[in-house]
Amino acid sequence: MLTVVSCAMVAGIDKDYIDVSDGNGGVGGTGAMGGTGGTGGTGGTGGTGGTGGTGGMGGTGGTALKGNGVPCTGPDECESNLCVDEVCCDTDCSGLCEACVAATSGGTSGTCTPIPVLQDPDSECGSGQVCSGAGDCITCGAEPTPPGGEPCPAACDSCADGVCVILCDGNKECSPGPVDCPADYACDVQCTGNQGCESAVISCPATYPCNVTCDGNTTCSNATINCSTGTCNLLCTGVHNACLNTTLTCGVEACVATCNNATDLPTVNCGSACGCVSC
Secondary structure (H helix, E strand, C coil), rough: CCCCCCCCCCCCCCCCCCCCCCCCCCCCCCCCCCCCCCCCCCCCCCCCCCCCCCCCCCCCCCCCCCCCCCCCCCHHEEECCCCCCCCCCCCCCCCCEEEEHHHHHHCCCCCCEEEECCCCCCCCCCEEEECCCCCEEECCCCCCCCCCCCCCCCCEEEEEEEEEEECCCCCCCCCCCCCCCCCCCEEEEEEECCCCCCCCCCECCCCEEEEEEEEECCCCCEEEEECCCCEEEEECCCCCCCCCCCCCECCCCEEECCCCCCCCCEEEECCCCEEEEEE
């Protein structure tokens, strides 16, 4: 019997012949190694975060409002919302003879105050009128009735209808003074004695009229008459040197010096008188 030898190909090994004759079989060939796996792709880089927006700027603070009495150009500058006479004011101060600045009212800047009696710096009153001191107008030269009263003051020689009469009719009787008219009375000073009021200082009362008569030899020479807030009148007669070197210092009311045939004329200081007449 014939023995048949086969030629077989084993996949993946050398093409050896396999002996299929009697005996042990050959060791099988080693299988081929598998291919290396590919490297995974690199992950993408994350995007950069956006920059935050810039914060808004804070608002500018408002200007502080001004207190009363501080200079201003308009009401919106003032705490009171009132700008009067170019200062911040406590009221609208719109009445007659009122002011909110000290230079005009004599009071405190920023406080509405009546203009002083017998003045009218803003020409608010009519012709021949002045401020009353109470926020209205009066006529210059007005003479209110004094209250007077009893008893008659010791400075007076007599009193009648609110008028204090002071007599200087003796030789140097009221020289060198002083001669002080009492309050709440009109005052009538009569210098008729020789040198009766020589070098005297005669002080007139507030509000009410004051009349000084000089009728005697040098009776008022070198005398000074100080008027106040009432009308003030000085009469110098033609008697020898009755008003030689006499000085009349006016107040704020009407102030008049009259000289009857006198050649020795007094000096009249009109000052702020609402009306002033000298010899």
